[in-house]
Amino acid sequence: MKVDDIARHDAKPAPTSVVRLVVTDMDGTLLTPEKQLTRATVEMIGRLTAADVPVCLVSSRAVPGIVRYHDVLKLTTPYAAMNGAIVRDGSGRTLSSLVLPKDAVKATLDMCSVHEVDAWLFSGVDWIVRDATAGYVPQEQKALGVAPKQVADFGPWEDKVGKITCSSADYDLLARLEGETGQMLEGQASVALSAQYYLDVTPLDANKGYALREIGRLMGVEPHEIACLGDMPNDVPMLDIGGLSIAMGNASDEVASHAHFVTDTNENDGWVKAIEKWVLPRIPPQAD
Structure with a gap:
């Protein structure tokens, strides 16, 4: 240590x-x-x-x-x-x-887009993705035992998001983004790695x-x-x-x-x- x-x-x-x-x-x-x-x-x-x-x-x-x-x-x-x-x-x-502020959702999705990180939304029992075949989606589908909803636009969900998962095989990038995103969303959301390949953004009290x-x-x-x-x-x-x-x-x-x-x-x-x-x-x- x-x-x-x-x-x-x-x-x-x-x-x-x-x-x-x-x-x-x-x-x-x-x-x-x-x-x-x-x-x-x-x-x-x-x-x-x-x-x-x-x-x-x-x-x-x-x-x-x-x-x-x-x-x-x-x-x-x-x-x-x-x-x-x-x-x-x-x-x-x-x-x-609990749900994330819409501004925090938009900021996180923008960050994922800039860094080419896959973003998933979770709302209630729904898991929403843009591409059900990309990245870690198949692995997560096996772990969850349910299929995601594939959508072209996250817009209709942005005001009812309980969690955003940012997923990437670039572990170093996600480790860096944990600090940067946490700073960007300070006072709005909780940000933490839940696996080397998953960075979770949840409501501040979540x-x-x-x-x-x-x-x-x-x-x-x-x-x-x-x-x-x-x-x-x-x-x-x-x-x-x-x-x-x-x-x-x-x-x-x-x-x-x-x-x-x-x-x-x-x-x-x-x-x-x-x-x-x-x-x-x-x-x-x-x-x-």
């Missing part, structure tokens, strides 16, 4: 001694690189449920990309999509939905810190009693807030510096190892 990263990590308050809720990122964290749930992960979620510690999903994914896993895991807990732009209860009822607080409120659990796990810059707001924050072994040093602990990678069941080592020992004993 760099000196600043070490200082940031050392300045974090001590981790909580009690965990009553687990809030987790999905891609790069709960899921393998192949977007799968391992048997060990499913079994560990069962152990947490049996111990009366709910698990909630928080992701940059759109709603359909979360629901398919929420259903497989038989979860009945709230979840947050698009970095918190949409929060739903366990039955799928939308509790809150970040995973907001999502963690909102889910905690819905579950009746204070942030200091929530364990959270993540791997990317868009996970930092919740890693900063959670009472027990754990970064994946595949996280960068900068992201890891915001966490109390670092576990193994998502290729090696790092999520399960983290729960076993740091969460289970902090679960209060159940009353007889």
Whole structure:
């Protein structure tokens, strides 16, 4: 870690001694690189449920990309999509939905055009693209389990956008644009990488810190009693807030510096190892 990263990590308050809720990122964290749930992960979620510690999903994914896993895991807990732009209860009822200012949408789309970066819009459960065959669209379609809407003009959607994803195989360009776009949209939007090839622009309050607080409120659990796990810059707001924050072994040093602990990678069941080592020992004993 760099000196600043070490200082940031050392300045974090001590981790909580009690965990009553687990809030987790999905891609790069709960899921393998192949977007799968391992048997060990499913079994560990069962152990947490049996111990009366709910698990909630928080992701940059759109709603359909979360629901398919929420259903497989038989979860009945709230979840947050698009970095918190949409929060739903366990039955799928939308509790809150945030949208970007139209000016921020136009500015982001202009930026993508200038740098030849592919832009996608997400509005409610809709995913809107200009070319359904370009770039990372096929990969995302497989991950989400739904096809995008291909349109010639983004204009009709610009006042109802919950998230813009800027996608490119030029990782260095997106890393640079993360800072430049964040500065350009300061006070208007949240900007963070959710993968090396995805830069997300969401409403100002739509970040995973907001999502963690909102889910905690819905579950009746204070942030200091929530364990959270993540791997990317868009996970930092919740890693900063959670009472027990754990970064994946595949996280960068900068992201890891915001966490109390670092576990193994998502290729090696790092999520399960983290729960076993740091969460289970902090679960209060159940009353007889």
